[in-house]
Structure formats: C-alpha cells, structure tokens
Amino acid sequence: MSEFAFLNGNEAVAWGVRLSRPHVIAAYPITPQTKAVEKLSSFVQNGEMDCKYLHVESEHSAMACSIGSSSVGARTFTATSSQGLLYMSEGLPYASGARLPIVMMNANRSIATPWNIYGDQMDAMHVINSGWVQLFVEDAQEALDMVIQSFKLAENHDILTPVMINVDGFVLTHTYEKVDIPGQELVDSFLPAIEKAPHLMNDQDPMSLCISAGNQHYMEFKIKQHRDMFKVFEQLERIDRDFEKSFGRSHGGAADGYRNEDADVILVTTGSVTGTARVVVDSLREKGIKAGLVKLRLLRPFPSDDLYELIGKASAVGILDKNISFGFEGTVYTNVNSSLLQKGYRGRTFNFIAGLGGRDITKENIEEMFSALLEQKGETVQYFNMGCAL
C-alpha cells in the first residue's frame, strides 16, 4: 500500500533507500545532505531498516567502505555533497573501474572558495569523468523513485556501473512536497535482491579486485567500461517502463521534452530549475511564442541521439548551466553543443550561466533567456541575475 506524505527531498531519498533494502550504508554528513543521513540512521536505529550503517570518519572512507561492501556483493548506498564529493573523488573511479554498483545521492552544492553552502552543480561537473552514471532529478518524487530505479540499473549485469543521483541542494533537499511513498511489497517485487556479479569477491572462487593493468591491457578495460556505459540508455528506459507498470508513474529515459515538438526555441535544463522553466514555457506559449524545453536527466552517459531528436528542428537552443568550467564555458553547454554539432544541427546555441552559489533563477531570468534565443542576440555565453557590474 502506498501512502502520501509531506517530505523534503532528503527525506524522499531516505525513503527510497529504505524501500530498496540496502545491506550497507556508509555516509558522512554535509549540508545540505545531512537530513538524508540522519533520517537513514534513525530508520536503522529504530529497527525500521535491517542494514549496517557505518559511521565513518570522512567521505573518503565513506566511499572506501562502500567499495569494500559492494565488492563482496552487498547492496550499498552512500550520500554526499560538494566538498564531500570532492574529498571522495579519488574513490569514484575505483568504484566504476571495478564495476561496483554503488548508488549515491549527491546533494548539489557549490564548491569553496568562497565558501557557500547553497545549491549549484559545480560539484557534479567536477567528477563528470569519474565513470559514474550522472542522473539529475527534478523533484522529491523523482528523487525517491530514482533511488529504487538506480539500484536496478546499477546492479544490472550488463551495466555494473555506480550511479550518482543529483538532487539540487536546498531547492529540492529542503523543500517539502507531497510525495507518494510506495508500499514495500511493491518495491520488493520491482527490485529483487541483488544478484552477485561473477567478478565480485566470493568464497567459492576468490577474486582480486581493483587490480593493476599495464599499457598492454589498461585501454581495453577502459574501452569496455566506456561501451557498457552506453547500455544505460536502453536499460533505464526499460526500467522506467516497468516502473510505470508497477507504480503508475514514469520519469522517462535519458532526456525528456516538454512542448518541444514544434518549438522554435528550446531551453535545455538539468535538475530542479526545470520546474520553473516549464511554467515559463507555458506562459510564452499562451502568448503564441513557440518555446520548448528539454530536460536532461542523464549527463553520463550523454544522450546525444535523444537530444538531437528532441531539439533538431528548433532554430536556437539555450543551455542553462549552474556551473562554470573556468576559462571556458558551462559544462552542460560544452556537452550539448558538441553533440548537436556532431549531429549536424544548424541552429544557434547559447550558454546561459545562472544560479551559482544558490543565486535565484527567477521566471524573469528564464524569460530573458528565451528572448535572447528568439532574437538570437548577445554573446554565446551569458550570465544571469548578476548582483553588480563586474
């Protein structure tokens, strides 16, 4: 039996984890993720979850413990944010290279310095090449559901790749929404017990993991990993379809269009800002402007085909980035722009950088972005809602 509750994004993630029945959780607190780990600890302490909670002394160890527990075949969850993600970043390619299906929540937050605890996506972009699936969610319901789906995805023997679920700091982690908490039986039938992958440690046939490989072998390991990453698209879509059958709601695959079919101008978004952008698209449509939206749910693997299909016909595309790759442009832009170019896209692309350090991205900002697209005016890279002239 599912039930509705008023939850913030952190609590929704914790519920998703609880329902997924992990064997081990190892996590270290950091704002704005803290409420998720507190909730999970209280589930464990109250006997509501049968799971080992490791109170580690750092994020580096949180990732290391997760590597350990996942390498013996235990379903493993961890959560972090910002400096914590950076601190554990050494372990991220260990986990992905060893093909360990760890699931992690990353509460997106800015990176010091200057210190700032609020939300942007600098942290996730920092580790985009770590070999993890990078998934971005729009609201608390999607966050809960994607924890369940992510275990299923990561543990699929064709995938065996860790998944990072990015949940925008504060905007999602601290905002309460009405969330449907699915019943345990339903989740159990959708997400069966983890099936141990053959390369993992086991008593019958001992294994060496996180091995070293010289120049005569390393590249093959990495290309295999790279190729398997592309299988995520198909599996995620299949998982989402099955999810819809069981739970009655769907979140789509790698990318999702909104009023994009006949759109002249399209804005590409990731995460929570998508909600605001939808409202703006609706109001522009009322004025007869053919505005559309593409929500990127996956940044790794990068859905080039889907993206082109969703965007192809628009005359201009704006890519909203809550991050900067210093000395260049926004990272999402680099990815979208490159992939559209490869596909032969002929329209103009713009990069809109906004929302750094938790700066608001208002409806007006998004309207301005659309007018820049309509008029195709201004620089390729534009900054929004700046407090002072620089």
Place this chain on the structure above:
Amino acid sequence: MIKKLNARNIDAKECFYGHKACGGCGESLALRLALKVLGEEAYLSLPAGCMAAVSFIYPNMAFKNNAVITPFASTAAVATGIAAGLEALGKEAPLSVGFAGDGGTADIGIQSLSGAIDRGEKFIYICTDNEAYMNTGIQKSGLTPFGAATTTTPAGKAIHGCVTEKKNMFEIAAAHGITYAATASIGYPEDFLNKVQKAKECDGPAYIHIYTPCPTGWGHGSKITVDLAKEVVDTGLWFLAEYEDGEFRLNRKPGDFKPVADHLKRQARFRHLSDEEISQIEVMRDRKWEKMLKNWG
C-alpha cells in the same frame, strides 16, 4: 586455549605466490607468513605500496584469497566495508584483513585506521613497516627512523638523513582502546604467527605492526633480511610487545643489547652516521626502554 604455532605445525599451504617482489623482501615474507595463519577465507585489502604493486599485475594475481587494492588512504575503511558487507549478507564471523606499509599506515591511512578502530568492528590490520615509502622510490615516511637516509632525507651536508623519530603507531593504535595490538618482526616468525593467530581469534579490531627490512631501500644483501629483523630486536631498536585487555606487555626484555653500530652499518641507509649520531640513537633507544620497562613492566 589457542594452539601455539611453530615451524612444525605451521600450514604448508601457500596463499601468496608468483608475485614480483624483490628477492629478500621482508614485506612479502610477512604477508606469506600471516596468510598461513589467516587462511584462504580471509578477505584482504591492500593500498598502494609495494605489496599491491607486486601482486595484482593483470593477468597474474598473486593472492589465493579474495583481495582488493584500496585507495591509498583507506585500507582500514575498505576492510571494514568488506566485513560489514559480508556480515550483512549473512556470513558468520567474516575475516577481513588490511595489509599496509608504514606510509599507508602512519601517514596517509591513519585517519581511516583510527575511524575503523573506533567503530569497534572486527577486522585485522597489519602494518608492514619497512621504514620508508618504497614503492615510490624510498622516500621518508612517518616511520622512518632518526638518521636514516632516504631519497627525500638524503645524507646531505647540512642535514644528515632523517631528523625525526618513528611515530609510535603501536601505542597510537592501543590508545584507541583497541581489542588487541602487537608489535612483531619477521626475525621472530613464531612470535608473529602466534600474534596473527591471536588477532584472528579476538573479538574486535586488531592491529599488528611488523618490522620488515627492505634490501632495495635499506641497501643490504637480500640474504640478511631475516637476520637484520632479528638483530634489530636484539639491539633494542625495535621491541616485541602486546596490548591486550587494556594492558601493555613486553614479550622480550633483553638483558644486554647487541651493539647498535654493527647493526646499523650493515645497512647503506645508516652508513653515513657519525659516532656521535650513533650514540644519539642509543640514547633515544635507552629512553624508550626506560619508559617501556617502567610503564609496561
């Protein structure tokens, strides 16, 4: 009562072979001996360092056991993660063991070791101490002794080798109130085997610090590795001790120490030392023993 191990009843099975360590490597001997006691069921975690470098070279794996290379700083964290995972999957009393060098233990790995001991989980941690970072080319670690020349503390004109003393890792581990801690040397293999046996039986975290000479890093003949490891205890420059039930105990109390100078001069890393510096090392040794005898009796 735990069965005492000796040369006659030790397991003949090998769990560590075909590795690429240098001839006469003390660390590889420590691993080989420890695995005879730990057996094939032990799950091993090894960080960067010589032992990881020589035993996981695809496609040749040197361990018969389940084994994993860990991020350098996190031997103990990975080991406790493995233990937790196995327990959560229903395995009774899993045996999870970390092996790390002196650098991987006393420097970069000390935080995760401290955290893991603090959590009180059952795992064994064995520090193989060759008194420098060997895998990266013999640089100073927190366990490099006073006077030793390394590539980052060479015997220069202004500074004559390493100026700091060894960190007291055994006492640091014990200060956590750990269930069991011990020091050992591959010069006293039976003592080491029995300490590993104790660690295996104990119900909680265990730490063993073993002295493992390195012919390549120390500049000594590969034939005298075990000799040096025995001599170092007999000269009083290393000690055999245990911490159990909250108490320290010295396992050997040498009456007269063997001469330090002869022992040191057999190793190229100490050959530059002046008589005065050798006397300084003796003073440090005597101070340490005075404290140990007084406090640990």
